[in-house]
Amino acid sequence: MEKPVSPDKAVKQFFSDTPPAGVGVGNVSEDETAAFIYPNEEKQLLFDIDKIVSVSSYDGKTVYEYGRDYAVKDGKLTLTEGSAIPVMTPELYYSPGEQPLLKVRRPDGSESPCYFNESGTLGRYQIKVTYVHGTGNKFTEPGKGRYERFLQKLKSGKDVTVLFHGDSITYGANASLTHNRAPYGPSFPILFTCALARIYDYGVRFVLPEAEKAYGGPFPEEPKGKKGVITLVNTAVGGWNSQNGVNSLETHILPQIKKYGCDLFVLGYGMNDGKTPPEKTASNCEKIVRGVLSLQKNASITLISTMLPNPDGIGWFANQRVQEPELVKLSEKLNAEGTECDVAKMTSVSKKILKRKKFIDITGNNINHPNDYLSRVYAASLMLTLTGRETVTGEDTP
Numbered sequence: 001m002e003k004p005v006s007p008d009k010a011v012k013q014f015f016s017d018t019p020p021a022g023v024g025v026g027n028v029s030e031d032e033t034a035a036f037i038y039p040n041e042e043k044q045l046l047f048d049i050d051k052i053v054s055v056s057s058y059d060g061k062t063v064y065e066y067g068r069d070y071a072v073k074d075g076k077l078t079l080t081e082g083s084a085i086p087v088m089t090p091e092l093y094y095s096p097g098e099q100p101l102l103k104v105r106r107p108d109g110s111e112s113p114c115y116f117n118e119s120g121t122l123g124r125y126q127i128k129v130t131y132v133h134g135t136g137n138k139f140t141e142p143g144k145g146r147y148e149r150f151l152q153k154l155k156s157g158k159d160v161t162v163l164f165h166g167d168s169i170t171y172g173a174n175a176s177l178t179h180n181r182a183p184y185g186p187s188f189p190i191l192f193t194c195a196l197a198r199i200y201d202y203g204v205r206f207v208l209p210e211a212e213k214a215y216g217g218p219f220p221e222e223p224k225g226k227k228g229v230i231t232l233v234n235t236a237v238g239g240w241n242s243q244n245g246v247n248s249l250e251t252h253i254l255p256q257i258k259k260y261g262c263d264l265f266v267l268g269y270g271m272n273d274g275k276t277p278p279e280k281t282a283s284n285c286e287k288i289v290r291g292v293l294s295l296q297k298n299a300s301i302t303l304i305s306t307m308l309p310n311p312d313g314i315g316w317f318a319n320q321r322v323q324e325p326e327l328v329k330l331s332e333k334l335n336a337e338g339t340e341c342d343v344a345k346m347t348s349v350s351k352k353i354l355k356r357k358k359f360i361d362i363t364g365n366n367i368n369h370p371n372d373y374l375s376r377v378y379a380a381s382l383m384l385t386l387t388g389r390e391t392v393t394g395e396d397t398p
Contacts, residue, residue, distance in 0.1 A: 033373040047133030048075030058123035059182035104312040120179030145388030157227035166268030168238030174364025185372030191379035201225040241272035242284035270306030274318035282326035300340035305347040
């Protein structure tokens with residue numbers, strides 16, 4: 001088994017003092033992922049390509065060559081004849097994959113099984129593209145900047161605890177580091193926390209019981225910074241919905257707060273609430289947050305609206321798309337009571353991405369989990385929310 005890179009080394013690939021460029025900051029998109037189903041596709045990326053910097057395999061071990069393996073046509077990526085870049089093929093895409101869990105509606109309206117796997121191997125068919133683009137696609141704008149109290153703790157050098165809870169996405173499913181596979185991309189809670197640590201000169205201590213089961217052991221602690229330590233606690237569990245979160249408050253969340261404290265609580269439910277009325281999902285999230293505040297009254301809160309699942313998936317694409325406004329209402333209610341709270345709008349972000357890219361380009365399982373690229377987008381959305389920017393939600397943007 002290869003030795004994985006440390007989470008902090010991995011995060012340095014994507015973060016400086018600002019979120020990664022692939023979310024719309026700057027004019028270079030780093031390691032944006034894409035997958036070809038047809039050899040003659042003209043692959044649309046998040047932005048139109050001005051200049052290719054590099055194209056590699058998902059694990060980074062193979063570098064593809066311009067002219068030999070790919071070309072650029074009208075701002076899109078195309079394959080050359082005899083290209084070494086993998087093509088998934090319709091025959092494989094419209095097959096059950098490793099487990100027959102996903103059915104989709106094909107372009108002609110018929111139903112079909114569709115490729116699915118949870119073992120972290122979908123990356124065999126994905127590539128990473130770094131490219132220069134124009135900045136016409138606006139993804140963020142100034143937000144409300146609601147985390148003055150939490151950020152002041154970091155600036156003053158106090159030890160802090162960031163506690164995550166939610167479903168499999170929050171747990172870290174299909175991040176390559178969780179599966180102990182190259183390129184060892186961390187889950188978004190790790191990316192986000194390590195980015196905070198680098199910006200504010202902290203070390204990181206990991207408390208990740210569920211993720212460590214898949215990883216096969218404890219994550220290495222990061223070197224101590226000059227100021228203090230951020231303790232990252234992640235109690236998310238795969239397959240859970242918001243009602244599971246309410247039911248497990250006394251067993252999974254509050255005991256960790258009693259042990260480690262909680263300065264920032266990040267709650268990410270919604271994907272498995274597709275058949276739950278959005279008002280009920282928000283009500284469950286409020287019950288969880290109230291439980292946290294009952295122990296840690298000055299905790300800051302971030303609610304994450306879920307990414308959209310595969311839009312062609314039959315039975316998966318449901319109420320996820322209408323949960324975000326209810327979470328915004330909850331956020332406003334909590335702020336009015338004096339609690340620092342905002343929403344990281346990943347529903348809006350993924351909706352905008354899917355106007356430009358295919359779901360197979362950004363997923364780790366082809367149903368409802370992010371790959372390493374979209375995990376970075378999650379982390380960037382959290383960072384943007386924390387530092388006072390938010391996603392543009394207007395219909396005139398991609």
